[in-house]
Amino acid sequence: MHLDDAEIARLYAYPATDRPWVRTNFVATVDGAAHGADGVSGTLGGEADKRVFGVLRSLADVVLVGAGTARDEGYGPADVPIALVTRSLDVPDALRVPGTVVVTTVDAPRDRLDALGDDVDVVARGSGAIDWTAVLDEFTTRGWLHVLCEGGPSLHGELVGLDLVDEVCLTVAPVMAAGPAPRIAHADDAADRPMTLGHALAVDDVLLTRWVRDRA
Numbered sequence: 001m002h003l004d005d006a007e008i009a010r011l012y013a014y015p016a017t018d019r020p021w022v023r024t025n026f027v028a029t030v031d032g033a034a035h036g037a038d039g040v041s042g043t044l045g046g047e048a049d050k051r052v053f054g055v056l057r058s059l060a061d062v063v064l065v066g067a068g069t070a071r072d073e074g075y076g077p078a079d080v081p082i083a084l085v086t087r088s089l090d091v092p093d094a095l096r097v098p099g100t101v102v103v104t105t106v107d108a109p110r111d112r113l114d115a116l117g118d119d120v121d122v123v124a125r126g127s128g129a130i131d132w133t134a135v136l137d138e139f140t141t142r143g144w145l146h147v148l149c150e151g152g153p154s155l156h157g158e159l160v161g162l163d164l165v166d167e168v169c170l171t172v173a174p175v176m177a178a179g180p181a182p183r184i185a186h187a188d189d190a191a192d193r194p195m196t197l198g199h200a201l202a203v204d205d206v207l208l209t210r211w212v213r214d215r216a
């Protein structure tokens, strides 16, 4: 099956919404690893996954990403705002630019906050832990209803635990990894969130799937 970008955009259109719709996008190996032997995920899904990754960004108002992923995968600025989630405020140099939003807690280290300078926009909500309801309220105020979370597994695990994930776009990559890699959502506490299948498409050996949270 061949998919062009317009077809991908049609398949992955956000639903009509008046509140932030949290979509997550991940790739996993056949045995469920969230990264390959090289410690990153970007190379796992090949051409089809790269295209979906790009189109999903083009459909989003904001990309939410954990600082671990941004550091490991070498994130830089994009055409959409990058909302970097971090407790430590260890922000990669490439993201210390206008267009980056740092999502953190109100008690984040003051010296590091000051060192970020004026270019970076800070959304600090919650004490000790990020208050996600307040963060999503801020996104609503900014008109950011199409939220795309690109991981990683720790951030995803927290959002799943809070039942804030509305949709998971998962590429299954044609590789077995074994090894110690986490799954795409990792947390200390287990959750049970029923999902319905939006679509499953085979492109060459890659499986593109989309799962929607079943809140019925």
Ligand SMILES: NC(=O)c1ccc[n+]([C@@H]2O[C@H](COP(=O)([O-])OP(=O)(O)OC[C@H]3O[C@@H](n4cnc5c(N)ncnc54)[C@H](OP(=O)(O)O)[C@@H]3O)[C@@H](O)[C@H]2O)c1
Residues within 6 Å of the ligand: 025, 026, 027, 028, 033, 034, 035, 039, 040, 041, 042, 065, 066, 067, 068, 069, 070, 072, 073, 085, 086, 087, 088, 089, 090, 104, 130, 150, 151, 152, 153, 154, 155, 156, 158, 184
């Ligand atoms: N398969 C995929 O599609 C996919 C997608 C993304 C990432 N990955 C892989 O996953 C690995 C990284 O995993 P990870 O679990 O470490 O990634 P992560 O969730 O992106 O990063 C964890 C870090 O992000 C910050 N963070 C996450 N949730 C937070 C929260 N609720 N509050 C405050 N800070 C929060 C913290 O940063 P500070 O330390 O700065 O406080 C934390 O140490 C990499 O190997 C990457 O390649 C795979």
